[in-house]
Amino acid sequence: MKFCSQCGGPVSQRIPAGDNRLRYICDACSLIHYQNPRIVAGCLPVWNGQVLLCRRAIEPRRGYWTLPAGFMENGETMAQAAARETLEEACARVEALELYTLFDLPHIDQVYLFFRAELADGAFACGEESLEVRLFAEEEIPWSELAFPTVGRTLECFFADRRTQRYPVRNEPLAPLSAYLKKV
């Protein structure tokens, strides 16, 4: 950050009184620009036992398969964000959303969460951010072509939990993408 978004003045990094971290502070109007983690919300949409995945049309990880997910907007709930992203990326309406996985990613300042969901009517199509959208049975999942560790781990949990029909909320640490890429 170089300039204040409120007044356009230059900013510098200092620790505010009573704080313990470096912050960007405006030299002109003294506004403190706090930076906090961003929340990514998504769905694991299911239809007739198959899972809906989208092949990404955008970077990062263009061409790789993902569950529909994206950054939460102001003024919406986590479930609304997950449903909106599913509509945008896969043109699919979801219902019966249940919070399922929750990942802290402190190395990239993000929190990721996925809801299990049912497709409302089985309809889906390619959204603007997708090259391809389709349903996968468990044995068809392209494990080596998944976009992010959060997606792979959510799918692993889902197929494991489906055997017992119990889906506890999972909150686990996850390795960075670089470590994940070495593994697959």
Ligand SMILES: [Zn+2]
């Ligand atoms: Zn300012």
